[in-house]
Amino acid sequence: MPAVLEIEGLRKTYRSRRRGTRNALDGFDMRVEAGEVHGFLGPNGSGKTTTLRTLLGLIRSDGGRMSILGQEVPAALPQVARQVGAIVESPQFFPHFSARDTLSLLASADEVPAQRVDEVLELVGLRDRAGERVKTYSLGMKQRLAVASALLKSPRLLILDEPANGLDPGGIREMRTLVRNLAESGMTVVLSSHILGEIQLICDSVTIISLGRRVAFGPVDEVLAQHSSGGVRVRLEAVMDLPLAANALHGNGYRVTANQDHLMVSGVDKPATITRLLAEQGLYVSELAPVTVDLESVFLELTNTAPVPGQHRQVDHSVRVDGAAPSAPTGGGWGA
Numbered sequence: 001m002p003a004v005l006e007i008e009g010l011r012k013t014y015r016s017r018r019r020g021t022r023n024a025l026d027g028f029d030m031r032v033e034a035g036e037v038h039g040f041l042g043p044n045g046s047g048k049t050t051t052l053r054t055l056l057g058l059i060r061s062d063g064g065r066m067s068i069l070g071q072e073v074p075a076a077l078p079q080v081a082r083q084v085g086a087i088v089e090s091p092q093f094f095p096h097f098s099a100r101d102t103l104s105l106l107a108s109a110d111e112v113p114a115q116r117v118d119e120v121l122e123l124v125g126l127r128d129r130a131g132e133r134v135k136t137y138s139l140g141m142k143q144r145l146a147v148a149s150a151l152l153k154s155p156r157l158l159i160l161d162e163p164a165n166g167l168d169p170g171g172i173r174e175m176r177t178l179v180r181n182l183a184e185s186g187m188t189v190v191l192s193s194h195i196l197g198e199i200q201l202i203c204d205s206v207t208i209i210s211l212g213r214r215v216a217f218g219p220v221d222e223v224l225a226q227h228s229s230g231g232v233r234v235r236l237e238a239v240m241d242l243p244l245a246a247n248a249l250h251g252n253g254y255r256v257t258a259n260q261d262h263l264m265v266s267g268v269d270k271p272a273t274i275t276r277l278l279a280e281q282g283l284y285v286s287e288l289a290p291v292t293v294d295l296e297s298v299f300l301e302l303t304n305t306a307p308v309p310g311q312h313r314q315v316d317h318s319v320r321v322d323g324a325a326p327s328a329p330t331g332g333g334w335g336a
């Protein structure tokens with residue numbers, strides 16, 4: 001069975017007289033199977049929106065191939081468009097229209113039966129405010145309206161760029177349940193989000209993009225397992241013995257990072273060997289805990305965007321190709 005979404009070697013270069021030439025996508029690959037909730041992750045400026053806009057025919061690529069539901073796009077977009085619902089960047093609505101008017105207008109333009117408007121209003125939790133003007137809505141309510149508009153056509157593929165934007169914690173949880181229910185009903189969902197804990201909870205699989213290239217992909221647990229280094233946290237009964245323990249472990253080939261009250265040891269196959277080795281030196285372990293890796297730490301490592309105290313990371317994740325130094329990110333905190 002063909003993938004619902006397939007991208008191979010996608011390239012996109014932006015050329016501007018003022019800002020020079022930048023590779024936003026540099027041979028990017030992505031594959032999403034039917035019925036999955038797929039997380040599309042990457043730092044600011046890494047090429048996510050460029051990918052989604054190219055896929056939806058809003059901008060033209062400079063190379064590579066893409067298909068949706070087995071049909072090559074952009075050529076087949078007129079045929080597949082009815083089966084794709086998307087919110088990419090914040091959609092704009094007429095401020096004086098109500099949510100119901102907005103959706104009714106979109107429904108008639110897309111020849112969607114009128115009763116679907118009430119169904120989607122109910123699904124996104126806007127039923128009780130549906131008659132009020134959009135200009136009176138909060139950010140989260142506008143976001144719900146955007147999701148409702150993407151659901152109108154009952155698409156087979158739903159693409160949501162930052163769907164949790166502006167939602168309160170209850171709204172984020174409702175969005176999670178909605179997305180899971182949609183996937184269970186057979187819809188394939190691609191979500192781009194910076195809320196990695198949410199992605200870890202909601203997604204079956206992920207693609208991580210950095211500098212316009214895929215740096216990790218696959219089922220979430222496999223991506224986590226591939227990047228888990230068998231790390232364990234070691235505490236001793238006597239904190240002052242930590243340097244001795246670090247030396248002993250290091251001398252036996254372990255990678256050790258010393259912290260104030262514990263050691264982090266990586267590359268550990270059998271944690272019991274640590275206890276034995278230290279006990280032989282008269283060092284007694286009070287805690288030996290496996291460290292589980294989460295999507296956030298994998299993301300920070302693969303995209304090289306972990307904050308470094310005292311540094312300000314400059315947010316630019318594309319690569320200049322006009323002779324200027326590549327703007328690959330260095331570690332650091334928030335840049336300007």
Ligand SMILES: Nc1ncnc2c1ncn2[C@@H]1O[C@H](COP(=O)(O)OP(=O)(O)OP(=O)(O)O)[C@@H](O)[C@H]1O
Nearest residue numbers: 014024042043044045046047048049050051317318
């Ligand atoms: N119209 C444009 N003209 C010139 N450069 C652009 C244009 N659109 C995007 N870029 C550049 O392409 C790179 C990728 O941008 P893109 O919007 O795809 O990133 P993103 O991963 O969606 O980021 P974010 O998480 O911040 O939304 C950035 O360096 C951006 O400045």
